[in-house]
Amino acid sequence: xxxxxxxxxxxxxxxxxxxxxxxxxxxxxxxxxxxxxxxxxxxxxxxxxxxxxxxxxxxxxxxxxxxxxxxxxxxxxxxxxxxxxxxxxxxxxxxxxxxxxxxxxxxxxxxxxxxxxxxxxxxxxxxxxxxxxxxxxxxxxxxxxxxxxxxxxxxxxxxxxxxxxxxxxxxxxxxxxxxxxxxxxxxxxxxxxxxxxxxxxxxxxxxxxxxxxxxxxxxxxxxxxxxxxxxxxxxxxxxxxxxxxxxxxxxxxxxxxxxxxxxxxxxxxxxxxxxxxxxx
Numbered sequence: 001x002x003x004x005x006x007x008x009x010x011x012x013x014x015x016x017x018x019x020x021x022x023x024x025x026x027x028x029x030x031x032x033x034x035x036x037x038x039x040x041x042x043x044x045x046x047x048x049x050x051x052x053x054x055x056x057x058x059x060x061x062x063x064x065x066x067x068x069x070x071x072x073x074x075x076x077x078x079x080x081x082x083x084x085x086x087x088x089x090x091x092x093x094x095x096x097x098x099x100x101x102x103x104x105x106x107x108x109x110x111x112x113x114x115x116x117x118x119x120x121x122x123x124x125x126x127x128x129x130x131x132x133x134x135x136x137x138x139x140x141x142x143x144x145x146x147x148x149x150x151x152x153x154x155x156x157x158x159x160x161x162x163x164x165x166x167x168x169x170x171x172x173x174x175x176x177x178x179x180x181x182x183x184x185x186x187x188x189x190x191x192x193x194x195x196x197x198x199x200x201x202x203x204x205x206x207x208x209x210x211x212x213x214x215x216x217x218x219x220x221x222x223x224x225x226x227x228x229x230x231x232x233x234x235x236x237x238x239x240x241x242x243x244x245x246x247x248x249x250x251x252x253x254x255x256x257x258x259x260x261x262x263x264x265x266x267x268x269x270x271x272x273x274x275x276x277x278x279x280x
Contacts, residue, residue, distance in 0.1 A: 005063055012056045013077065017111045019049035020084065024104035031101050031175060039097050043088070046104060050084040057081060067128040069137050073117035078137070079264075080110040082145035090149055090192075094185040098176060102152035132207035136200055143196030144260055147232070150189035151257035154250035157182040161247055183245055186253055190239070194232045201229060224263040231256050 026042025057078070060068045068074045087103040090096070128134060156176055163173035176182070204225075208214065235252050238244035244252075 005059075009056050009060050012052060012059075013111075013115060016049050016053045016056065017108065017115060019045050019052065020080075020104065020108045020111055023049060023100070024108050027100040027104045031098070034175060039100070042100060042104070043091060043097075046084055046100070046107075047088055049107075050081065050088060053077075053081045053084065065129065067134050067137060069128055071117065073114045076110050076114035076117060078141050079144065080107050080114060082141040083107050083110065083148060086142065086145035086149055086189075090146075090185065090189060094181065094188055096153065096177060096181060096185045098156065099149060099152055099185065102155065103149060106148065106152075130207060130210070132203050132210065136204040136207055139196050139200035139203060143193045143200055144264065146189045146193030146196060147253075147257055147260055150186045150193060150253050153182050153186035153189060154253040157186065157250040158247065161250075179246065183249065186250065187239060187245075190232065190236060190253060194229075194236055197229055197232065201225060221263070224259075228256070228259050228263050231259060 023042045023045035026038055026045060030038045030042060057068065069078055083103065084107050087100065087107070091099065128137070157179060159172050160176040160179055160182060163170055163176075164179070208217065235244075235249070235256060238252075239249055
């Protein structure tokens with residue numbers, strides 16, 4: 001990929017970040033004003049940001065012949081794309097408008113980190129062209145984005161529940177939806193995220209077999225990934241079989257996402273893994 005094309009893609013990513021920032025501003029304004037027109041405008045800018053972000057990813061993939069996920073910056077950019085796309089999907093699926101107040105700032109934060117992250121890839125990197133590896137990366141990021149939104153819905157649930165139990169009709173009480181809608185949205189995000197993680201792990205194991213000769217190598221990233229998957233499997237079991245809802249589920253969803261964050265970043269930064277070559 002030529003320097004000119006790379007510069008154009010970087011400029012497009014800055015424009016995408018600007019669109020996300022405008023969306024974030026709109027959702028913050030919506031939190032205070034509670035006007036549907038404001039929320040629709042904020043959603044429109046989020047959608048535009050997602051579209052141009054997707055175009056930048058497709059363009060880079062076309063010119064390089066590989067999925068751009070070789071560095072921390074590129075990985076974070078894909079994470080922001082997955083988050084914005086997932087939010088738009090769940091926004092229409094569950095009608096939980098206020099979730100944008102959490103989703104849009106997180107998207108901006110991830111994009112800012114992506115833009116300022118070091119660009120140099122590790123020496124061991126090979127082009128990401130294998131269909132199993134591309135599927136693995138894509139599914140994992142989509143799953144993590146859905147679980148991030150589940151965490152957001154869980155946080156909003158705890159805030160609203162505290163207001164209701166305290167019988168204080170304060171700032172958030174009047175602006176947050178019913179506990180049932182928050183719990184439903186969190187459940188929907190968990191089920192979607194868990195499904196994506198499951199297929200992501202399966203495709204990852206298949207790639208590992210083709211690349212390294214075995215499905216499992218006791219790599220720290222593999223261990224933490226499976227442990228996190230088991231946590232969400234237990235959470236889903238408790239929701240579907242044991243009737244866990246509301247506060248318990250919200251707290252466990254937040255804990256699960258913290259574990260997910262450590263699996264994505266902490267393992268590479270503090271423990272080490274052969275996955276480090278993708279996030280240098």
